[in-house]
Amino acid sequence: MKKSRHRKTLLRDLVRQRIQILYQLAVEAAKRGDYEYASRLGGLIRELSSSTRTRIPRRIKRWMCKQCNIPLIPGVTATVRLRRQGKFSYLVIRCRHCGWIHRRPYKKGKGGRSGKLERTGEGGPPREPRRDNRKEGGNEGGPRRDR
Numbered sequence: 352m353k354k355s356r357h358r359k360t361l362l363r364d365l366v367r368q369r370i371q372i373l374y375q376l377a378v379e380a381a382k383r384g385d386y387e388y389a390s391r392l393g394g395l396i397r398e399l400s401s402s403t404r405t406r407i408p409r410r411i412k413r414w415m416c417k418q419c420n421i422p423l424i425p426g427v428t429a430t431v432r433l434r435r436q437g438k439f440s441y442l443v444i445r446c447r448h449c450g451w452i453h454r455r456p457y458k459k460g461k462g463g464r465s466g467k468l469e470r471t472g473e474g475g476p477p478r479e480p481r482r483d484n485r486k487e488g489g490n491e492g493g494p495r496r497d498r
């Protein structure tokens with residue numbers, strides 16, 4: 352079924368690296384105040400991801416404006432507020448450039464990093480924890496070691 356998986360993951364790896372570089376550049380541009388360039392880079396990221404059918408890494412996608420594609424940097428290009436409603440908290444992120452408002456649930460976790468907020472559907476199957484069979488002489492072709 353998944354014979355070409357290796358090739359695809361290789362391509363996607365490259366694309367992801369590229370996306371990360373572009374995002375960095377966009378962040379720098381936005382910090383300089385060059386929103387036009389930043390949003391152009393953001394547009395490139397989206398184009399790249401759709402043309403190669405690669406998902407934008409979540410931590411990047413979350414911090415990009417859906418409307419104008421500039422990176423959302425709290426305090427620089429975005430205003431971030433934490434709203435509470437009973438048990439639930441959510442983040443309200445407002446793009447200062449175009450005024451777009453993003454809301455997303457925010458779960459309080461013990462000590463900073465909260466667990467999975469949303470489903471972890473990042474495409475691709477989750478990596479299975481591979482059993483380390485080096486210890487159990489399960490390697491074929493390797494030099495056989497006797498105790």
Ligand SMILES: [Zn+2]
Binds near residue numbers: 417418446448450
């Ligand atoms: Zn925006």
